[in-house]
Amino acid sequence: MATESPAVPSGPAAPSFPIARHAFRRFYTNYTARTVLQAIVTIWAVITFTFFLIRLMPGNPVEVYVDFLVNQQNMTYDEAYSRAASQFRFDPNVSLVTQYVEYMGQLLRGDLGLSITSSGTRVIDQIARFLPWTIFSVGLGLLISFTLGVILGTIMAYKRNTAIDHALSFLASVLSAVPNYIWGLFIILVLGVQLNLFSVGGLRGNYDPSLQPGFTLEFIGSVLKHAFLPVLIYVIGSIGGWMLNMRNSTVSTLGEDYVNVARARGLTSSRILLAYVGRNAALPMFTLLAINIGFIIGGSVIIEELFVYKGIGSFLFWSITQRDYTSMQGVFLIITISVVVSNLLADLLYSRLDPRVRVSGGK
Amino acid sequence: MTDIILQVQNVSIIYRSPRGDVRATNNVSLTLRKGETIALIGESGSGKTTLSLSFIRMLPNSARVTQGTILYTRDGVTRNVLELSDDEIRRFRWSDCAMVFQGAQNAFNPVLKIRNQFADTAAAHGYRDKAWVKKRTLDLFKLVRLDPQRVFDAYPHELSGGMRQRTLLALGVMLDPQVVILDEPTTALDILTQRAIIDVLKAMQQALHFSIIFISHDLALAAEMADRVATxxxxxxxxxxxxxxxxxxxxxxxxxxxxxxxxxxxxxxxxxxxxxxxxxxxxxxxxxxxxxxxxxxxxxxxxxxxxxxxxxxxxxxxxxxxxxxxxxxxxxxxxxx
Incomplete structure (x- = not known):
């Protein structure tokens, strides 16, 4: 790595510029440095893009609130406007560029700013309040559907072209063909409202509000009970994809020479299943899993709204209806960072799991 | 004769296909003696590979042995390979009869180091002594003229085609099998590497006294390797x-x-x-x-x-x-x- 490139001019001509270029190339060929640089550029681009995009949406926080006051509380427009303007830290007359520069300045200092519509509340606190619930529910759902999907997919591949395979393939296709919010509606309307199998109202929120949060059995039970339906929907909505992906990946791995040779070597079938077939077939699954982690937040918006689950998704939904720009920006920033980080994670994980793509340090 | 180790008698194999049964081998008999090399020659589809797959019961699911016996003798005990239980056939594979398949380029699991693939082969056949396994592996690498330390800790993709083929040969004889089946062991290798592989094979056979069933389209190679030839x-x-x-x-x-x-x-x-x-x-x-x-x-x-x-x-x-x-x-x- 440290060998001098013969292309670097050593003569007196062309003094400083090639050196700078050389330094840049060395920096850019450094894997870590390049990855971090790319991540930063991506995050900046998304922040900028969403900053202008959400401000292009019709209406602004003041107008939305004015509308609300005029329609709901029968105020005159001027009254409502002065109330809104005094209540919100937002002046629609400041130019976009000024707002942008101010916001970026804040971000660089690590400050997500204050919520526009809930005056005095910091956006970071709102996120800290809602995000853990989403990570908990979507993460749990992802974990369950991934594990089950990989196991069922492997079974399907081993039993390929049998009745079990056909039945599970059909099930997986149906599950993945219907969007998860349709399943959500189905469960609420049919199982909850029509058949009255559970109380729809009783499952609102993240836990029973009469309980004191803490590590008590009762509280944890309540948390699990309230998370059950959203988690179930996340599992139903994504398990089909995992099953079909894993099935195909395993079927093609089973056809590999090294699996055949492993059988000829007299290895036990459990060893072949785990270290030869499973390990190789699951490689692309782990990349998909890492990428999916990035979509935890984005994927939760409709489901959390549907089940009145107070996570970051329903917070984002609420911020959008209120045109709370800073809150929206905050959530978008978190989404962007989690997607970028999970892609990094996928890269890293893949290079851990597959020696062929491992970035060699030494040798 | 006492030095017969593999006696194939009247073996017929059919493949079931939608258009009817394919008689892949018909009433084949073959005798292999200790230390001997038999070359099977013939065009593609003549049943060479099918026949040798039946020796280790690795035929695809669509194939069936309809008649015959495959008698294998070691240390005075003769068994019919076709009647071994699943666990017996698993142990029989590689420790008694190793098969080096066509296209060894993908014979190794890409995510495991070579050392682990030698170790798990040994472990599957009950060799628990790690020090012995390591020593045996390194000795075999020397025998096939590979740099032992370099290959031992390498991943398969870090080895060239010729090195992989030699590594596979070393793995093939690790458990001291009596029979080694080589199915086109030099296809996809350049002519110089082929030469090296053949030399290595001869040296190995001299050192370890196993018998070889050599499947090849390459008659010159068959002529060089074999004691007997079957068309x-x-x-x-x-x-x-x-x-x-x-x-x-x-x-x-x-x-x-x-x-x-x-x-x-x-x-x-x-x-x-x-x-x-x-x-x-x-x-x-x-x-x-x-x-x-x-x-x-x-x-x-x-x-x-x-x-x-x-x-x-x-x-x-x-x-x-x-x-x-x-x-x-x-x-x-x-x-x-």
């Missing part, structure tokens, strides 16, 4: 004999045709003759001698009456009604040494 055509052994007999004094027109179709560097190109026609359809094979549609000597008898293997010279058998015509037709020396 397969349409799922049957049509001629079998000592290597010199087979190449200098063939008795079956198909063997003669194979030998004639080898390009010779020191001869004019017009000596090169191909065998007319194509290998027969094994769902509805030709009547009588299966080779008769392509045979220049075929008569009415060949069309009706299937010939059986007859011993013409000591140890030299052929299934042909017209060996006399083949003897007339063969050139003085058909293969240069």
């Amino acid at each position: 397969m055509y349409a799922g049957e052994i049509v001629e079998e004999g000592p290597v010199d007999e087979m190449f200098y004094r063939p008795l079956h027109p198909y063997t003669l045709g194979l030998i004639r179709s080898i390009p010779k560097l020191n001869h004019e190109q017009d000596h090169l003759v191909s065998i007319p026609g194509e290998p027969p359809n094994l769902i509805t094979p030709p009547s009588g001698c299966k080779f008769h549609p392509r045979c220049q000597f075929a008569t009415e008898k060949c069309r009706v009456d299937p010939p059986t293997l007859v011993e013409y010279e000591p140890g030299h058998l052929a299934a042909c009604w017209h060996t006399d015509k083949v003897i007339e037709a063969r050139p003085a020396a058909v293969v240069q040494g």
Whole structure:
């Protein structure tokens, strides 16, 4: 790595510029440095893009609130406007560029700013309040559907072209063909409202509000009970994809020479299943899993709204209806960072799991 | 005879296919002695690989052995491979009979280091002594002329094609099998690497005294490696004999045709003759001698009456009604040494 490139001019001509270029190339060929640089550029681009995009949406926080006051509380427009303007830290007359520069300045200092519509509340606190619930529910759902999907997919591949395979393939296709919010509606309307199998109202929120949060059995039970339906929907909505992906990946791995040779070597079938077939077939699954982690937040918006689950998704939904720009920006920033980080994670994980793509340090 | 280690008797194998049963091998018998190398030659689809897969019961699910026995003898104990239990056949594979498949380039699990793949092979056969396994592995690497330390800790993708093939050969003999089946061990390798592999193989056989079943399209290679040669055509052994007999004094027109179709560097190109026609359809094979549609000597008898293997010279058998015509037709020396 440290060998001098013969292309670097050593003569007196062309003094400083090639050196700078050389330094840049060395920096850019450094894997870590390049990855971090790319991540930063991506995050900046998304922040900028969403900053202008959400401000292009019709209406602004003041107008939305004015509308609300005029329609709901029968105020005159001027009254409502002065109330809104005094209540919100937002002046629609400041130019976009000024707002942008101010916001970026804040971000660089690590400050997500204050919520526009809930005056005095910091956006970071709102996120800290809602995000853990989403990570908990979507993460749990992802974990369950991934594990089950990989196991069922492997079974399907081993039993390929049998009745079990056909039945599970059909099930997986149906599950993945219907969007998860349709399943959500189905469960609420049919199982909850029509058949009255559970109380729809009783499952609102993240836990029973009469309980004191803490590590008590009762509280944890309540948390699990309230998370059950959203988690179930996340599992139903994504398990089909995992099953079909894993099935195909395993079927093609089973056809590999090294699996055949492993059988000829007299290895036990459990060893072949785990270290030869499973390990190789699951490689692309782990990349998909890492990428999916990035979509935890984005994927939760409709489901959390549907089940009145107070996570970051329903917070984002609420911020959008209120045109709370800073809150929206905050959530978008978190989404962007989690997607970028999970892609990094996928890269890293893949290079851990597959020696062929491992970035060699030494040798 | 006591030194017989593998005795294949009247083995027939069919593949079920939507268009009917494919008779991949038909009534094949073969005897392998200790330390001996037998080469199976013949065109693609003649049943060479199918036959040898049946020795370790690795036939695909669509295949079935319809008759015959495969007797394997070690330390005075003879067992029928076809009647071993699942666990017995698993242990039989590799420790008694190792098969190095065609296309060894993907024979290793890409995510495991070479050392682990040697270790798990040993572990699967009950070798628990890690120090012994390591020493054995390194010794074998030396035997196949690989840099032991470098290969030991490498991943498969870090090795070249020739190195992988040698590593696979080392793995093949790790558990001291009596029989090593080599299915086209040098395909996909360049000519110099092929040479090196053949030299390594000979050195290994000298050191470890295993028997080899060598499957090849490459007659020159077969001539160099083998003690005896068996020609397969349409799922049957049509001629079998000592290597010199087979190449200098063939008795079956198909063997003669194979030998004639080898390009010779020191001869004019017009000596090169191909065998007319194509290998027969094994769902509805030709009547009588299966080779008769392509045979220049075929008569009415060949069309009706299937010939059986007859011993013409000591140890030299052929299934042909017209060996006399083949003897007339063969050139003085058909293969240069």
